[in-house]
């Protein structure tokens with residue numbers, strides 16, 4: 149069995165994993181304990197051992213004050229006991245937050261000061277949030293970490309809650325345990341982000357054993373299949389060396405641009421020089437064999453304009469004339485007259501007949 153390893157404790161490395169569930173004290177107590185208990189029961193079906201427990205410092209709980217439950221899963225009893233020889237896990241493989249408002253930070257009544265919701269998430273670990281909001285929206289509120297971590301969102305309907313009568317502050321609802329399958333959906337999400345803790349098959353089997361209700365097992369599978377995953381959040385910006393032929397999926401570069409290249413597709417002679425020389429792999433070949441610019445990746449360096457052998461085939465124009473990075477090739481195909489008006493606007497000559505240059509002399513600057 150391979151479990152994801154806490155990085156700060158070599159004695160339990162590769163043989164145990166910890167999950168925490170952060171919840172609203174009292175209101176979501178039953179929900180949190182059901183999630184942790186479910187993880188342990190499902191992992192046992194795979195031959196692991198585990199235990200679920202509440203954080204001692206939260207007791208007695210208070211209404212709405214953030215509290216935590218934990219599930220620790222290990223390969224054998226010895227490893228489990230080593231993992232538990234601490235007051236509470238100081239680092240977790242998976243953190244689950246069952247009220248997205250807590251992404252702004254949490255303060256237990258036992259300590260002073262806001263703690264980040266992802267404080268215990270280990271390097272490469274996951275924070276799972278139940279929310280009607282997108283991962284990017286939630287990231288506006290979540291604290292940065294000094295290492296890579298991952299965010300996943302269980303998509304949820306907006307639901308009326310005690311503290312948000314106009315629309316829910318929480319997927320699970322507050323105040324009482326809503327038998328709305330939130331617990332089973334969280335189990336499916338944990339299986340998705342870290343199958344070393346528990347597999348989706350074991351989750352489904354455990355749910356069926358406990359409830360005999362196929363719909364609840366389906367809820368876990370639905371969450372497993374539909375989890376919104378936003379991997380590898382980092383402190384600051386890291387610009388990785390890219391493999392030839394690929395673009396950086398994170399660093400888009402377009403905001404560095406003062407001017408953008410406009411292609412006159414009717415005069416392009418398909419020489420490939422722009423594609424070969426662009427330092428940022430911005431060109432894509434079109435179905436006709438001409439070349440279009442992917443504007444999200446273009447930094448506006450003008451090299452393509454310099455190397456293009458055809459007069460006025462590539463022209464650099466002021467970026468403030470545009471308010472998006474949409475494909476201009478698509479515009480050219482859908483609205484040829486509109487494209488001509490665009491070229492006109494920048495005094496770029498075009499051919500009414502759409503034909504390529506008739507002679508080499510005409511084609512070469």
Ligand code: SF4
Pocket residue numbers: 408409425426427428429430431441445446447448449450451452453
């Ligand atoms: S302006 Fe520079 S970055 Fe943009 S497409 Fe041309 S060569 Fe590539």
Ligand code: SF4
Pocket residue numbers: 411415416417418419420421422423438439455456457458461462
């Ligand atoms: S360099 Fe100019 S002519 Fe050559 S493929 Fe690119 S746009 Fe077309």
